[in-house]
Amino acid sequence: MKKIITVALASALGLSAAPALAHHSGAMFDHDKSVTVSGTVKQFQYTNPHAWLVVSVPDAAGKDATWSFEMGELSALTRAGINKQDFAPGTKVTVTGHPMKDGRTAGAFTKAVRGDGVEFTPRGSSKKPS
Secondary structure (H helix, E strand, O other), rough: HHHHHHHHHHHHHHHHHHHOOOOOOOOOOOOOOOOOEEEEEEOOOOEOOOOOOEEEEEOOOOOOEEEEEOOOOOOHHOOOOHHHHHHOOOOEEEEEEEEEOOOOOEEEEEEEEOOOOOEEEEEEEEEOOO
16 A cells, blocks of 8 residues: 555656646757847846847848847856846847747847947856956
């Protein structure tokens, strides 16, 4: 009887953990290519499950295009030294990432350099600690 209860509890725990394993794929990004754009921060969505850096980028005709870069989860950004205040609206920024395979103006974030020269990557930033 004790063995049946143990198996039942283990099964219940395993099933309850299944939603935590669900995660979307990065298959929509072309990890063999890189794109770099320069513009002005429109919005920094510092939220879970992934933050988004939204940048207004002038195109060849001078018309603004909106680029959105998917970043990591907040705990990873915090470990990399990236905080909510780092990308205030209006901040000049150059962002590099892996573009969407379908050509939409979005990508997976790999690096950002603010107008003041501070560099941010998923592994850390060059800003001085306060």
